[in-house]
Amino acid sequence: MELVEALGRALYLLVSFDKEVYTIVGRSLLVSGSALLLSSLFSFPVSSLLSFSSFRGRGALLSIIRTFYSLPTVCVGLFLFVLFSREGPLGFSGILFTPYIMILGQAILISPIIMGLLISHLGKRWEVFETALSIGATRRRAVILTIFDARSEVLGILLLSFGRAISEVGCAIMVGGNIKGFTRVMTTAIALESSKGNIELALSLGIILLIIAFIINIIAVRLER
Amino acid sequence: MIRAEDIWHSYGRGYVLKGINLEVRDEVLSIIGPVGVGKTTLLKILSLLIKPKRGKVYIGGESSMDLRLRRKIGFSHQNPFLFDATVYENVALPLKVRGEYDKKRVEECLHDFSLWEIKDKRARELSGGEIKRVSLARAFVQRPEILVLDEPMTNLDPEGIKILERKIREFKGPVIMATHELYKARGLSDRLLFLHDGVIYEEGKPEDLLDSPKGIKTALFSGMNIIEGEVRGKEEGINVVDVGGERIYVASERGLSGKITLGIRPEDVVITKGEKKSTRNTMRGKIKNIVRRGPVSEVEIEGAFPLKALITTKSLEEMDLREGEEISVLIKATAIKIFEDEIQAQGKLKDKI
Numbered sequence: 001m002e003l004v005e006a007l008g009r010a011l012y013l014l015v016s017f018d019k020e021v022y023t024i025v026g027r028s029l030l031v032s033g034s035a036l037l038l039s040s041l042f043s044f045p046v047s048s049l050l051s052f053s054s055f056r057g058r059g060a061l062l063s064i065i066r067t068f069y070s071l072p073t074v075c076v077g078l079f080l081f082v083l084f085s086r087e088g089p090l091g092f093s094g095i096l097f098t099p100y101i102m103i104l105g106q107a108i109l110i111s112p113i114i115m116g117l118l119i120s121h122l123g124k125r126w127e128v129f130e131t132a133l134s135i136g137a138t139r140r141r142a143v144i145l146t147i148f149d150a151r152s153e154v155l156g157i158l159l160l161s162f163g164r165a166i167s168e169v170g171c172a173i174m175v176g177g178n179i180k181g182f183t184r185v186m187t188t189a190i191a192l193e194s195s196k197g198n199i200e201l202a203l204s205l206g207i208i209l210l211i212i213a214f215i216i217n218i219i220a221v222r223l224e225r
Numbered sequence: 226m227i228r229a230e231d232i233w234h235s236y237g238r239g240y241v242l243k244g245i246n247l248e249v250r251d252e253v254l255s256i257i258g259p260v261g262v263g264k265t266t267l268l269k270i271l272s273l274l275i276k277p278k279r280g281k282v283y284i285g286g287e288s289s290m291d292l293r294l295r296r297k298i299g300f301s302h303q304n305p306f307l308f309d310a311t312v313y314e315n316v317a318l319p320l321k322v323r324g325e326y327d328k329k330r331v332e333e334c335l336h337d338f339s340l341w342e343i344k345d346k347r348a349r350e351l352s353g354g355e356i357k358r359v360s361l362a363r364a365f366v367q368r369p370e371i372l373v374l375d376e377p378m379t380n381l382d383p384e385g386i387k388i389l390e391r392k393i394r395e396f397k398g399p400v401i402m403a404t405h406e407l408y409k410a411r412g413l414s415d416r417l418l419f420l421h422d423g424v425i426y427e428e429g430k431p432e433d434l435l436d437s438p439k440g441i442k443t444a445l446f447s448g449m450n451i452i453e454g455e456v457r458g459k460e461e462g463i464n465v466v467d468v469g470g471e472r473i474y475v476a477s478e479r480g481l482s483g484k485i486t487l488g489i490r491p492e493d494v495v496i497t498k499g500e501k502k503s504t505r506n507t508m509r510g511k512i513k514n515i516v517r518r519g520p521v522s523e524v525e526i527e528g529a530f531p532l533k534a535l536i537t538t539k540s541l542e543e544m545d546l547r548e549g550e551e552i553s554v555l556i557k558a559t560a561i562k563i564f565e566d567e568i569q570a571q572g573k574l575k576d577k578i
Contacts, residue, residue: 127306130274134300135319135363138292149309 002199010204021204028185031099032166035106036158042107043114048143050115051122052129062119068112076108077174084175097177102185105171110161117157121150152223159216159223166212226250227271227371227399232280234266241266242277243423249371249399255410255431256403258420259446264403265303265375267420271401272300272373284371296323299369303376303403305360307348312340315348315359319367331366338362338388354382361389374402378409407447411435419443441486441564449562450489452530456481463505463558471529474505474558486564493560494534496524497553498544506556512548515541526554 013021050058082088084096095101122129128149132142147154169187176183178192186205194202232245241263247254256264269275271282273295281288284297307315317331335341338358343351351359357380364372372393378386390413393400404410410417411431418428419442427434427443438444445451454468464475466485475487500509510528522541526532532554546552 127302127304128308130269131302131306131308132322133274133295134272134298134302135322136292136296136367137322141322145308 006199006203009200010207013200013204014207018204021201021208023181024184024186024189024205025208027099027183028166028187031102031172031185032106032162034103035110035165036162038103039107039111039114039161040158043111043118044147047115047118047122048147051119052126052139052143052146062116065112065116065119069116071109071112073105073109073168073170073172074174076105077171080105080108080171080175096175097179097183099176099183102172102176102183105175106165106168109168109171110165113164114157114161117160118154121153121157122146125150156220156223159220163213163216167209226283226285227401228283229267229271230281230283232267232270232277232282234263234270234275234277234279240278241423242270245280245423245425247418247425249401251398252415253393253400253402253413254416254418255414256401256418256420257405257407257410257446258426262420263423264420268300268373268375268401268403272298274300296367297370299364299367299372301360301364301374301377303379305356307351307356307359309348311345311347312351312355312359313344316340316344316362316366319363323367330368334362334366337365337392339384353380354385357381358385358388361385361392365392370398372396372398372400372402374400376404377402378404378406407435419446421446436490437562438488441488444488444562444564448491448533450491450494450532451564452487452489452532453484454487455484469529471508473556473561475561475563476558477563481563488562488564489532489556489560490562491523491533491535493556494526494532495555496526496534496536496544496546497555498546498550500553504555505558506554506561508554508556510552510554512546512550512552515546515548517541526552528554 050061080101081096084090084093084101086096095104122143125146128146129142132145133139137145167187169191172178172183172185173188173191176185176188178184178188184192186209190202190205190209193199193205226248228248229245232242233240234242245267256267258264266275270277273282273284273290276290284294287294308318310318313331313335316334317326320326320331332341335344338361340355340358340362343355346355348356348359357377361374361377364374377389381389386409390409393402393413402410414431416428417431417434419426419434419438419440421442427438427440434443435447438447438449441451452468454466454473457465457467457472459465459480460474464477464481466473466475466481466487468487473487475481495504508528510526510532512524513527513531514525516523516525517538520538521535522538524534524536524541524546526534534554
């Protein structure tokens with residue numbers, strides 16, 4: 001009964017556009033969206049280089065990237081915590097317990113996924129790249145044309161990575177600190193509120209997270225078609 | 226002018242190309258050879274799309290993988306890829322990536338390749354022949370200095386072939402193409418190059434290479450009957466060779482001895498019904514198989530040794546030849562070619578390896 005009651009209150013929070021709920025949702029989207037952007041800025045050029053160049057150590061690099069697919073979120077959190085804590089080598093930056101380090105953490109987390117999947121899809125399109133070169137495109141333009149050709153797969157990869165970023169909790173809680181109104185995102189709020197017994201808020205955020213995951217999934221499936 | 230100097234290439238295990246040297250001036254050079262001998266790899270290296278493991282390609286005296294040099298070459302793939310756009314956009318793309326988009330030039334090219342009617346069709350809606358035409362238009366619209374075409378006639382409809390032949394004849398500059406269409410290559414090329422196992426096995430004028438090849442592999446590729454026999458001596462100044470128990474008369478200026486390899490062009494094998502004996506080489510045989518190829522038909526004959534004959538389909542029908550039928554086979558002693566030892570290409574290669 002308690003669960004049904006909580007669910008009802010959670011739905012009320014959602015439909016009444018509760019400020020606290022939607023602030024947290026907005027921050028989550030902003031942090032994970034920024035992480036996706038940051039990771040893409042790094043992952044796209046690196047993936048293009050690894051897809052269309054041959055050099056010594058390429059195979060080893062690909063293996064390392066694939067190994068990091070299942071990088072534990074708490075490991076990234078711990079690594080960043082040590083690096084950016086006041087005593088750490090990058091402590092001077094003062095970004096620990098800010099949204100910036102959460103963005104960095106999530107970007108680190110999803111970069112191997114973006115790179116690995118992108119390399120796999122671009123690698124299958126060698127003929128596109130070669131055709132682009134043969135019509136006189138620069139290497140950069142050829143890469144862009146190839147990525148454009150793989151646009152539906154690329155969007156799928158981005159959505160998948162965004163899903164991984166927005167649903168992680170380990171790193172966000174370790175380096176973000178779950179500060180109300182500043183670094184509190186959906187996953188950290190769910191973890192905290194449920195341990196505090198505030199099931200309604202946790203549930204309403206959980207429902208939104210599920211809805212976001214559902215929407216991402218639908219878009220990804222449509223793109224695959 | 227395009228020149229390749231000592232080109233070696235491998236994709237991992239073993240070399241696909243083994244020391245290719247070639248120079249193409251304002252002429253049409255066709256590269257022929259069985260599948261998997263490195264034709265496509267060589268074309269891609271000449272087009273600066275692949276960097277060879279060893280050796281250099283010179284375009285007008287310059288050698289680099291530079292974009293500026295790459296843009297001098299118009300390349301068409303064997304299995305072309307078209308971008309997910311309209312025919313018009315695909316043909317315009319080479320100009321757009323150069324920042325030289327010229328509507329008039331694109332439209333001209335679309336008309337040249339009879340693509341105007343389908344210019345708004347998307348790539349995925351096109352047939353294999355249309356895709357090939359778009360790919361060729363894309364190579365020509367760039368107004369390249371050098372044309373490199375990989376199997377340009379494969380999948381192309383008769384009208385497309387006519388257009389391509391005209392465009393190649395009009396082109397001023399080196400044209401290099403790989404092809405399996407020996408008869409088309411013959412009419413269109415100034416020079417043929419037979420690639421085998423990564424080396425230039427034989428090269429020369431089309432008529433020399435196809436009618437009287439020096440190497441056995443070239444002869445086999447051009448469809449010649451290759452038979453092995455042993456010289457038994459001379460009769461009235463003509464060599465007598467034992468092939469599978471049959472006495473074959475072979476005209477030769479020099480004396481022959483021991484085991485030899487002979488070549489007979491299928492069009493020099495004459496088939497008659499009955500037991501006519503108008504030439505020295507008259508044998509009995511049985512028709513094993515008949516393959517009709519338009520105006521010409523190929524007849525496989527079983528006898529002391531297997532033979533292929535080419536006759537006009539009209540003669541085939543007039544003579545009412547059928548599979549399993551007993552026939553007489555006539556071959557002129559002067560139409561039989563004697564092969565020397567394997568040509569020098571292999572020897573040169575051994576020195577390099």
